[in-house]
Amino acid sequence: MSDVNLSLKLDTDVAECGDVVAGMVRWGRLESAPRGVRIELRYWTEGRGDSDGGVVAEVELDGAVQGAGRFELLVPEAGPMSFEGKLIRVMWAIELIIDKRLRPDPDISHPITVLPRGGLAMWARQAATPPTVSDQTPPDQTGPDQTR
C-alpha cells in the first residue's frame, strides 16, 4: 500500500453549515483498477459519551488505475458545527477511499472545520482565525494537500 499515491486537496478547510466543500483528488500507482473511488464528508463525536456520527455526503468517481477528479460535498444546514465542549467534541473530515477488491482500502483524510452559517464572513471581518478543533492539522499556505 506504501506505493499507492493519494492526494486530497481542498479549496478551503473551513466551511459553514449549508455550504459546499470542494476540492480535487488524485490517485495513482494502483496494481489494478479499483471497484470505485469514493469521497466522503463525515463527522464524529469524541469525548465522554459513546460516539455519534456518520457520512453525511459522498460522491463516487470512476475507478481506474490512476485518475483525478473534482468533487463538491454539501455540509448539512443543521450541522452539527465543529466545537470542543466540556464533554463533547465534534469533528469533521473529508476522506478519499479507494475501494479495492479483496484488499484493504487505501484512504486519506483531511480534517475540516464547520462553522455556523454566517460564521465565515464574521470571522473574516474581524480578521480573526476561525476556531479550529485543537488537534486538527492547520492548513499550510498553499492549501491542504496530503500525499501518501
Added chain:
Amino acid sequence: MDQHEHESEERGLPLEHVVSDTSDRSVALIVLGAAAALIALLVAIAVGVSDAPLVLLIIWGVAAVAALSVAWFKARVWAGWSNPQLFLPSSDPLHLGDHVVVRFRRTARGRSGINGLAITALVRVEERVSYQQGKNRQTVTEVVYEAPLEILMNDSVNRTIEADIGIDIPLYEAPPSMDLDNNDVHWELIVNMTAPNAPDDLSSFTLDVDPQVASRLQSGGSGR
C-alpha cells in the same frame, strides 16, 4: 387569540410561537413514586407485619410520607397556577448572537391576589452524553453556560402574570442545540417565581438554537 394576546401585541411584541413548559414532568414522577411506596406499604401490611422486617416497613413508611408530602406541595403549586406559557417572536430557531425578547405568562387559579411576586430568569446550556458501561447506560450532564436574564417588564392583569424577558444568545460561549443519539446540547430558559408565603415555582422551557450567526451580526455588527 385571547384578550392578553391583543394586549401583548399592543405593546409591540408579536406572539407567534408558544413553547410549553418541560418542568412539570417531575410532578408525574413524584406522584408515581408516592403511589409505588404506598402500594408497597399496603402490600407489606396485607402480607402480615410479622413477615416483613420492621426496618423495611419503617423505610417504606418514611418514603411514602416524604413522597406524598412533596406531591401535596407540588399539587398546591399546580392548583395555584395555570400551566406556564412562553411566547417567542417567531417559530424559527434562535441564532447565535441573537437578542430576543420573549414573554412569560402564567395565570393564578382562584387566588385573590398575587402581591409581592418576584420573577427571575436565566438561560442554561447543558452538554448531555450517555455511554454504555457494562449492562448499564450512564448519562452525564455538564452545565457549559449559564447567565441571568433581564426582566424587561413584569406586569399583572387581573390574575395573569406577564414578564418580558430579554435573552442574549452568546456567539462564542456555548454551542448551538444538538440532538444526537448519545451526545446532546440542550438550551433551556428557566423562570423562577417567588412570592411571600408561597412555594417557589420553577418553569423550564427548551430553546432551539440553530448553528447560524444572527443576521444583525452578519451585516456588520460585532459579537459579544
